[in-house]
Amino acid sequence: MSENIERRRFLKCLGASSLIIAPLGCSSIEEESDANKPHYVMVFDQNKCTGCGECKDACNVTNNLPDGKSRMIMEQQSGGVAGETCPHCGKKNCDCERKYVRVSCQQCKNAPCVTVCPTGAAHRDEKTGIVTMDASKCAGCKYCIGACPYDARFINKETDVADNCDFCLNTKLSKGELPACVQQCRYDALIFGDANDPTSYVSKLLRVKDSVRIKPGFGTEPSLRYIPIVKLGV
């Protein structure tokens, strides 16, 4: 990734030297290493998820999204559902174990969507460090959608602006509640909390459980963790 950093530095010099209109109050690069700030993480336990999809519905209702649209989807990775072919073995009827995975914004610590957004609409909330949207600034250029390595952003057809999962920052968290999907999950497949707080349940869980992050190679440092089903012989 050093290439990208070089490029960014180069562009910054280029931008600074070719500035004709110096816009005041432009955002600076986010440096977040202070441990006092919270670092909200979500853990998805694949062993517990049954694929019921109620989390999706809860998200849709809570965040006032267009009908049937949520800020997340469940991808079925294996296992037969009546009438559908199994994505793992390709058969209509199979004995593969059902596996689902939650696809949503990974809440990157080093978020490409925030870096590329020309207007600062995709930004990091100051207090919580959560990547969220200022819908009133979004120009709908879709740069963030192309830049997100997780394909976790979409255009909200009702508002014409980009959207992403922000852990229900403005709908639940601000009221001191857990994100809607976490509240809804009947099987405790979703765990949410502050990883910088050593006494929180998530930090304890992450200390003892192996978890993985998706596509860590992009260097985006996602805050979503996954506990995969690991079984020999599958």
Next chain:
Amino acid sequence: MDGTIDFTMGLSQGIAWPWPIAVYLFFAGISGGALATAIFIRFYKKQTENTAFYKAAAIISFVTISLGMLCLVLDLTNPLFFWRILVYYNLNSVMSIGVIALTAYIPLTAIIALLALEDELRAIPALKVLMPVIEKLKAVRKPMEVMVLILALSVCAYTGFLISALIRFPIINTSVLPALFIASGISAGAASAKMLAVSLFKEDLHSQDMKLLHGAEWPIMFAEAMFIFMIATSLMTGNAGAQSAFAAFHTGEWANVFWFGVIGIGFAGPLLLNFATSKSFSHSAKAFYASGVCAVTGMMCLRLFILYAGQNFAI
């Protein structure tokens, strides 16, 4: 735990940036390339008059960048939100820096066009009001030209930086892309300005300017080919993700666009027209226009290929 979990579906369906963006990249490249070439020649040969090539380049650069902007605005999910890009800035964003460059570049191209077409405008009585303005602007012509030369090259390069910031597409996320876009912008921009200079401003096919341009054409084309070769080899020899993206060069419809459009029409076309035909044909107006059209078509195909094949082969 490698590969225990991953997802292939995403929330956004299809590709984020469709063809209007490719057309925008194309227009921006032509605009910057044409103007940069014309001003470079003007400085290099210390010209003071408005040459046919300069006039043609000025018109082309202003018209293409305006059309490009139109594409850009129409591709927004809601074109009425365009003002937001002009009002809010994020200097970490390549797009934002590009917008700043364009807000200076577009008015400057308009002024350059006014100055270049002074005589033509004078002939139209209705435009008399413009004359005092043109006279005033003449005083700062030189610094404006220096500025617009830098901006024109920046605009070409910026279109490359703009898309190379998309990290999940190995074909797009390469550091030679800006250089490739400058080279191909210059060759297509110069080609289109040459054609307009000959057709509209009656430039002689074998004038001094044309000879100079003709001599520069092949090295630039060679540079372009080298950059494309670099991208292809780095993908072929790169990590697994890059290697899978290399398939874009030999499978699918975009591979056809690459081989027929970019290589066939863009590179082989002008080469064959110039070197594989009789001297009398290769010096004719027909060959001149044909190879110009080839260069421009090849460049458009290159933008389409990079954008579509690039977004289709994500990691």
